[in-house]
Amino acid sequence: MTKIEAIIQTSRFESVKDALKEAGIEGMTVSEVRGHGRQKGHTEVYRGREYSMDLLPRTKVELVVADRLVETVVEAILKSARTGKIGDGKIFLSKIDEAIRIRNEERGENAL
């Protein structure tokens, strides 16, 4: 099992969600995060004082999928999240040791 962590532009989230649904994914965890890569932030001014906002709002989508589905899911995310500009985000993959369904203690791929 592989965990797929995608940090994407918030404006692309709806397309990514649709693409994942089409790819047959049934579960995900979504959070609002702030961060930056190489993209510069912007400056805000309050009462004459400048504040540089380097942490930009982003959306993080986390999924755990069976290994055979990883390439399909990654393709789906890449296609739907890309705008071609700096700030599109990144996808990280990591190995998952175990998955357990809380309701009935099913384990492994059955729990996904």
Next chain:
Amino acid sequence: MRARRAAGVFLILLALCAAPLWAQAPAANGAQDAARIAAKLSQLEQQAADAHSAGDNAWMLVSAALVLMMTGPGLALFYGGLVRKKNVLATMMQSFALMAVVTVVWAVIGYSLCFHAGNPFIGGTGFSFLRGVGPAPNPDYAPTIPQQTFMVYQLMFAIITPGLITGSIAERARFSALMLFMVLWSLVVYSPMAHMVWGAGGLLNSSGGRFPTLDFAGGTVVHITSGVSALVAALYFGKRVGYPKQPMPPHSVVLSFIGASLLWVGWFGFNAGSALAANGLATSAFVATHFAAASATIGWAGAEWIRNGKPSVLGAISGAVAGLVAITPASGFVGPMSALLIGLIAGVGCYLMVATVKARFGYDDSLDAFGVHGAGGTIGAILTGVFATSKVNPVFANGAPVGWMDGNAGQIVNQLVGVAIAWVLAIVGSLVILKIADLVIGVRVTQDEEVEGLDVSQHGEEGYNLEAQ
């Protein structure tokens, strides 16, 4: 036959009984009529006076409510939005607590010290516990409304004035010490100033004072005293932990926007209500107030637009407040066009104070209480001397010239005297009280409390529990 005769006699007797009615001629009781008409006129005069009073009293009660609204929630929201999330409740609590505490002080002794006759500097204790303050008007101040209305209206001013100070020491004041400070400040700074400018026999009273200072609704009494005290307090407290390196942007300009809008509307009660009647002067002050807010908004936002390339919402609402502050002393003395000019000057002037002067001197007047109220109040008080005219308010006897526009440049000197006294009283008074409060309780929270946030450390609450179900 006998029945017909009896009926006839009966009818004649009936006619004779009715005779007195025909005998009454209109001209016969002239004296009684004159007395009746005089009584009726007297009754009508009383009803007209009552109707007049009813109109004035209705307006004044509404005005009092509007001014209270300026504190809660106006100022509470305006300041609350400007601080960091961890301090929002504490900031609002400071305003709200004043609504409670100052009311009690006012009832016990505050009103008397301000408005009872005494000496030129402070009132007497004749009205303590509001003795004698009831439905009968006090002709020294407002002859058509109950003195109780006048008292409760003035109370709302006494409440909001110390609230303005909390802006400069936001995010680091200990609540208990602040309450002690506010009680003392109401007595030692606000009461003498209010008495000198507005009280019977006051040194600066525009009718009869030695240095008649024109202050229609509180440029000196409210804004200069609180604004300058705010600066003193900011310097005494010292800067916030992390200031100026650590960014501390407002956590909710949305809240501040709502607060500022409530302040603008409430200010109609503050300024137009200071006419103490529902008359043409109230209308004039209403219009002047609104116009100054408008031009000051344009002034601040415009200056920002030129300097930073974008007009900010915070700038626009701050501009409006600056204009309202500046027009406060002038509102019942100047015409609408002068009000536009006063607003514009205040909008640009206060923007420069906040955006450049503060940075240059490096003090942490957190929410610009001095930059807007101290500076705006001073600008407004001086400009009142420039633009006041007897055409709007013949406040001096026999239609004498009022301000520079009327040809009385000397009024500017009187304004400067009033301004100077306000500054000195605020500086000396605040320093003494700060020292006392610091010795008794300790005015500033500990560094840990400050970093944790005042909402938790002072009040055991969090403003937003949005993650909770």
